[in-house]
Amino acid sequence: MADYILGIDIGGTNTKYGLVDKKGKVVGEGAFITHAHEKVEFFLEELKKNILPKLEGKSVLGVGVGAPNANYFNGTIMQAANISWGDNVPLQKLISGVFDLPAILTNDASAAALGEMKFGGAQGMKDFVIFTLGTGLGSGFVVNGEIVYGHSGFAGEIGHVGVNPDGRYCGCGRRGCLETYVSATGIKKTVFKMMADYTRPSVLRDVSYNDMTAEMITNAAKDHDYIAIKAFEYTGQIFGQKLADTVVHTSPEAIFLFGGLVNAGDYLLDPATYYMEKFMFKPFKKTVKLLPSSLMDQNAAVLGAAALGWEEFSKK
Amino acid sequence: MADYILGIDIGGTNTKYGLVDKKGKVVGEGAFITHAHEKVEFFLEELKKNILPKLEGKSVLGVGVGAPNANYFNGTIMQAANISWGDNVPLQKLISGVFDLPAILTNDASAAALGEMKFGGAQGMKDFVIFTLGTGLGSGFVVNGEIVYGHSGFAGEIGHVGVNPDGRYCGCGRRGCLETYVSATGIKKTVFKMMADYTRPSVLRDVSYNDMTAEMITNAAKDHDYIAIKAFEYTGQIFGQKLADTVVHTSPEAIFLFGGLVNAGDYLLDPATYYMEKFMFKPFKKTVKLLPSSLMDQNAAVLGAAALGWEEFSKK
Structure with a gap:
């Protein structure tokens, strides 16, 4: 079993990320401006530039992504109010391509629930x-x-x-x-x-x-x-x-x-x-x-996105 | 695997029952007055008298019971408005004793949901x-x-x-x-x-x-x-x-x-x-x-109670 899940939380303003181990310890954290109103390709370039160096020498199982209006079933963002990359952006596929890792997407509130369940007060x-x-x-x-x-x-x-x-x-x-x-x-x-x-x-x-x-x-x-x-x-x-x-x-x-x-x-x-x-x-x-939430002071959104990845990819 | 589940629907006025097979076919149906305002022992006597003869020669896996304010977790009826057998009546245990079969209890609406899922429009x-x-x-x-x-x-x-x-x-x-x-x-x-x-x-x-x-x-x-x-x-x-x-x-x-x-x-x-x-x-x-509900014209409450039994006892 790999050591980390890459958790990514996409917000209308900032995108945050980190490598999260099974117990919720985060390494290689960082953040960058989402560029929510330019093309999605621009976002993907930033993602690559920021995160790829952090993955070197790390054993990573997959990517968990939380984003507004994200649909778990089809891996797209639909009509998000604060992100104008277009309708039905197939973000799961795009992010999986960037890192050559399996990726999974859900909306921010579901990610928060998973984070609370796996690492927080809802254990x-x-x-x-x-x-x-x-x-x-x-x-x-x-x-x-x-x-x-x-x-x-x-x-x-x-x-x-x-x-x-x-x-x-x-x-x-x-x-x-x-x-x-x-x-x-x-x-x-x-x-x-x-x-x-x-x-x-x-x-x-x-x-x-x-x-x-x-x-x-x-x-x-x-x-x-x-x-x-x-x-x-x-x-x-x-x-x-x-x-x-x-x-x-x-x-x-x-x-x-x-x-x-x-x-x-x-x-x-x-x-x-x-x-x-x-x-x-x-x-x-x-x-x-x-x-x-017991994760209020932590990077809870990244923890939640990573919890989704652990949930999804460690079963298999 | 046995052929039937005994489904029992306890209402404030009438109690209905039937033996339900895996596909929802009902045999040995019947009903009697619940006697909701006498002692629970009286109800159990009626239950025995009505149903025991119907079980003869039949292979029965267990009993599913739907009742108002019934709690699936602890097998009791709690403060039902129209049944005055007392608070926290351990009905699951009592019914299991009457028939010497495993029994399981839930409230009528959950039983209806299970019936719809197993035998009705929610399949x-x-x-x-x-x-x-x-x-x-x-x-x-x-x-x-x-x-x-x-x-x-x-x-x-x-x-x-x-x-x-x-x-x-x-x-x-x-x-x-x-x-x-x-x-x-x-x-x-x-x-x-x-x-x-x-x-x-x-x-x-x-x-x-x-x-x-x-x-x-x-x-x-x-x-x-x-x-x-x-x-x-x-x-x-x-x-x-x-x-x-x-x-x-x-x-x-x-x-x-x-x-x-x-x-x-x-x-x-x-x-x-x-x-x-x-x-x-x-x-x-x-x-x-x-x-x-697609079970409106059928004995849906009995089907639902039986669906609970199938759900519960055929797993094991």
């Missing part, structure tokens, strides 16, 4: 859910110890359950989707609503919509900013309510939260837990753990 | 959901070709996702649960709301709440009764909207509907399909089949 769990709270809201399901891709390969799109049919407009064309409330973008929208609803002063009133970040809102909350705290409460309320709905679907043992918004810690977790329990169907009350 | 499918629309709303999930029990053994309680936190009171103690709208009881409540909201005459205005059945509402709709048709539209709208939410969880290939309310056919299916598609996240639009 030994057979049923859990992970939410990635970044620009949008992604989710990955594990059921009976296996990742859920579903019939389409796109299972776990909980960012698009309905909160309110007359609610906020969503990039997907509908209204009131969960990710328009619960994500870095969602809480920013909520801050703007709160600034309209309340008269309290706030440092956030000096920042434009385009300049505002989730980090600013978190910092304001830590400084006892009323608007910021209210925004986290509202976000946690909607999130908790929908978590209770998710629980009655597959009955997970735990729900892990991952991504930038989770740095807010208890400002988000406390109201989310309170409202999840408030709306929880009785037989599940106090039985489901809501936890930050 | 060959790896990802689907079944809804049972009776007094309440039950559901069963299949993911990666396996039934989903979840961490608790109680996965698939979609009857208790929230429609409206200020909505109808539910037997579970919360408000606005899906089954208070979408079930035989739910549509009856909706008819009473519609009779208040509208002035149109209706045959249903002559029937008391306690006397009204879902069958009466279906028959009224078939006779073009305005109130009944509106009630089905309202039911289908709420159902369709929540089906779209369920789809983004596990991405099923099909959703099967089972139970008395499904006899209304297109009165329910048309609005449910329309609103499911209207609220569907774009990548799933027009990809998920909404179908009546």
Whole structure:
């Protein structure tokens, strides 16, 4: 058996990579700009230039890749919002060609779930859910110890359950989707609503919509900013309510939260837990753990992509 | 390998049974009154008296049992609303003792899912959901070709996702649960709301709440009764909207509907399909089949219970 899987996490801005051993130790880490808006060939050249030297003298079993809107079944990226390499880019085949190694592709949330299961807090769990709270809201399901891709390969799109049919407009064309409330973008929208609803002063009133970040809102909350705290409460309320709905679907043992918004810690977790329990169907009350990902401080996306590779190629 | 599994479906009113072969052919069928409100020993006596003679000369591998609120993991019935044998009745052990055969227990919706997968319209499918629309709303999930029990053994309680936190009171103690709208009881409540909201005459205005059945509402709709048709539209709208939410969880290939309310056919299916598609996240639009169970006219509950037995005991 080879010693490493090459894990690659492709984001809209940066691509990160590393060689990950069976126990989750990472060597040869690095990152480069994705060049998401040039041709895919340009990305592949960068990939080669950055990574090939790191592979020398290493025994590598294969490549695991996490990317937005990636489909595990056909190895393509489909209509990713922040990457304009075209529709149905056959990335699995292309990356396999670059390294002359077997490659496997999945979306970032499923990769995060696999990483949590193999190297993180979900070790030994057979049923859990992970939410990635970044620009949008992604989710990955594990059921009976296996990742859920579903019939389409796109299972776990909980960012698009309905909160309110007359609610906020969503990039997907509908209204009131969960990710328009619960994500870095969602809480920013909520801050703007709160600034309209309340008269309290706030440092956030000096920042434009385009300049505002989730980090600013978190910092304001830590400084006892009323608007910021209210925004986290509202976000946690909607999130908790929908978590209770998710629980009655597959009955997970735990729900892990991952991504930038989770740095807010208890400002988000406390109201989310309170409202999840408030709306929880009785037989599940106090039985489901809501936890930050244990890989938050590590290169979790690369670990997750590598976990996919270990899962896929070490069976054979 | 033995020829038959004994399938037993325990309902609040009747208990049905039959010997089911590998292909779903049923022999030695029968039914008796459950005596749900006497002691469980009385039920076990009836079970013995009815079924033991049917087993003579037959080669039987084991017993599959479907029952409300049954837990696959520990073989007990827990707090079933319509059966008062006490909490945590160890039914699996008791039934195994009666017949001196291995027995396995699950809830009725999971049994229905297994029946559909082994003998019905879901043959060959790896990802689907079944809804049972009776007094309440039950559901069963299949993911990666396996039934989903979840961490608790109680996965698939979609009857208790929230429609409206200020909505109808539910037997579970919360408000606005899906089954208070979408079930035989739910549509009856909706008819009473519609009779208040509208002035149109209706045959249903002559029937008391306690006397009204879902069958009466279906028959009224078939006779073009305005109130009944509106009630089905309202039911289908709420159902369709929540089906779209369920789809983004596990991405099923099909959703099967089972139970008395499904006899209304297109009165329910048309609005449910329309609103499911209207609220569907774009990548799933027009990809998920909404179908009546193909076992509707058969003894599906017994087939489902037997499918569980085949699943469980023929592996070994």
